[in-house]
Amino acid sequence: MRNSNIIIALLLLIISNVRSQNISDIVRWSSLDQIGTARTLGVGSAFGAMGGDFSVININPAGIADFRISEVTFTPSLRGNKTKAYFDNDASSIENRKGTKLGLDNIGFVIANNPGSNWTSSNFAVGFSRIADMQRNVQLSGKIKGSITNYFAEQANEKVPEELDDWIAYPAYNTGAIYDFNGDNYYETDFADPNQEVFRTQEIIQQGGINELSIGWAGEYKNNMNLGISIGVPFSSFEELKTYSESDPDDEIAAFRNLEYIERLNTSGVGFNFKAGFTYKILNQFRLGGAFHSPTWYRFTDDYSTSMLYSFEDGSIQTYDYDSPDGTFEYKITTPWRAIGSLGTTYRVGEIRGFVNADFEYLDYTNASYNGTAFDSSQEEQQWTNEVNGEVQRRLGTATNVRLGTEFGYKNLRLRAGYSWERTPFNADDFFNNKTSFGIGFREDNFFIDLGIRVAEYAEGYNPYVVLDSELDPLANINTSKTRAALTLGFKF
Numbered sequence: 001m002r003n004s005n006i007i008i009a010l011l012l013l014i015i016s017n018v019r020s021q022n023i024s025d026i027v028r029w030s031s032l033d034q035i036g037t038a039r040t041l042g043v044g045s046a047f048g049a050m051g052g053d054f055s056v057i058n059i060n061p062a063g064i065a066d067f068r069i070s071e072v073t074f075t076p077s078l079r080g081n082k083t084k085a086y087f088d089n090d091a092s093s094i095e096n097r098k099g100t101k102l103g104l105d106n107i108g109f110v111i112a113n114n115p116g117s118n119w120t121s122s123n124f125a126v127g128f129s130r131i132a133d134m135q136r137n138v139q140l141s142g143k144i145k146g147s148i149t150n151y152f153a154e155q156a157n158e159k160v161p162e163e164l165d166d167w168i169a170y171p172a173y174n175t176g177a178i179y180d181f182n183g184d185n186y187y188e189t190d191f192a193d194p195n196q197e198v199f200r201t202q203e204i205i206q207q208g209g210i211n212e213l214s215i216g217w218a219g220e221y222k223n224n225m226n227l228g229i230s231i232g233v234p235f236s237s238f239e240e241l242k243t244y245s246e247s248d249p250d251d252e253i254a255a256f257r258n259l260e261y262i263e264r265l266n267t268s269g270v271g272f273n274f275k276a277g278f279t280y281k282i283l284n285q286f287r288l289g290g291a292f293h294s295p296t297w298y299r300f301t302d303d304y305s306t307s308m309l310y311s312f313e314d315g316s317i318q319t320y321d322y323d324s325p326d327g328t329f330e331y332k333i334t335t336p337w338r339a340i341g342s343l344g345t346t347y348r349v350g351e352i353r354g355f356v357n358a359d360f361e362y363l364d365y366t367n368a369s370y371n372g373t374a375f376d377s378s379q380e381e382q383q384w385t386n387e388v389n390g391e392v393q394r395r396l397g398t399a400t401n402v403r404l405g406t407e408f409g410y411k412n413l414r415l416r417a418g419y420s421w422e423r424t425p426f427n428a429d430d431f432f433n434n435k436t437s438f439g440i441g442f443r444e445d446n447f448f449i450d451l452g453i454r455v456a457e458y459a460e461g462y463n464p465y466v467v468l469d470s471e472l473d474p475l476a477n478i479n480t481s482k483t484r485a486a487l488t489l490g491f492k493f
Contacts, residue, residue: 036131043406050357054129058275062218083480084096109125121219123217167306212233227277236270255314275294277289287345303327330375333370334367372388402420404418416441435455447492
């Protein structure tokens with residue numbers, strides 16, 4: 001875990017300024033979570049060979065063909081997250097944070113139709129689903145060696161003050177966190193000893209997600225073959241507020257007193273994708289399924305800014321602050337395509353009925369790409385685009401995700417359970433994220449209600465900043481637990 005955390009941390013935080021898109025953006029918008037209805041949540045999103053639930057439009061749209069009566073669903077949810085974070089060299093500094101938020105995971109409509117002849121169904125569906133959630137609050141604190149001022153200086157080196165960027169290097173120069181004492185365009189800091197231990201904190205507040213509008217059609221042919229297709233338009237948003245500070249409460253560092261560096265990022269985007277799939281019944285009991293998800297072609301806009309405050313003693317304590325201008329940048333991202341293979345079985349004995357389903361999802365993250373030159377044809381942006389895509393090829397890999405789910409029904413009662421293993425995108429990491437789900441439901445002829453609960457565990461490494469000497473990188477470990485409870489109300493007509 002130690003090695004994989006280092007790799008992830010280095011990949012996510014090597015940036016040239018606050019707005020520079022990097023490999024973390026590729027991973028963020030490529031990591032989906034097929035949620036939707038509470039029924040799907042309860043079986044761990046393992047629904048690829050099954051049907052009769054709106055959420056299959058985002059997994060295998062062929063399942064829409066199984067509806068025999070029209071239906072509308074509405075799914076509010078309660079989303080909770082808990083994080084435990086600490087610096088790698090200061091495990092005693094563990095910080096815990098919790099948060100909850102109400103949300104809406106799904107609104108769906110299915111219009112069922114029996115056209116007769118060989119086609120026993122021809123159904124249309126439209127609605128939206130929450131397919132990714134990015135809410136999190138992380139708190140870090142600890143006393144470890146190095147200072148973020150070294151990072152600021154490295155961003156400024158070999159540049160005159162007029163050439164410094166507006167969001168990292170110039171705020172540091174303007175407030176006195178870095179200075180060019182010798183006039184040689186190499187910048188100094190108040191930290192004469194780079195190994196000096198400094199007390200630091202950082203709070204990271206993240207929120208946002210992806211809501212996808214889907215329109216689909218599916219039909220059943222001769223009672224055993226389903227074919228389906230859907231078009232998706234994801235609306236994506238991400239907000240991040242990072243507040244980093246350093247201080248010297250024991251007065252161990254000459255001149256330095258404290259600093260605060262705030263980064264603000266607001267990302268919005270819209271994309272387009274399509275999905276196609278089939279399911280096939282064998283002896284009316286076993287079902288095979290296959291689906292293809294195209295890449296999502298995204299267009300994003302980033303709005304960003306920073307603020308800095310620096311205090312030092314030079315005869316008397318002096319404090320300077322600086323607010324950067326607001327920046328805006330547009331770019332495009334293409335996420336990887338996906339292929340899903342599914343195998344399931346249904347059973348019915350008297351008033352007992354149910355199913356077991358397994359989904360196997362394959363995706364190659366190296367098929368993802370970043371394009372910053374679509375709206376900025378400068379040589380600098382072309383170079384950065386090449387660097388990001390080069391990192392995608394070198395650092396990301398393939399993933400095979402496995403989802404298992406089951407539903408047991410007796411009369412009007414339904415019990416559900418699911419489990420999934422999802423591999424991280426990084427090719428040097430064999431770490432899997434695990435998700436456990438449970439659910440219960442009650443169904444009448446024209447009405448149903450479902451409750452689903454899922455707990456997901458994640459672990460990752462993180463660096464507030466990265467410097468040339470990796471020994472001075474403040475590596476942190478973040479463990480995240482996300483709990484989601486969803487309630488679906490459904491009406492048939």
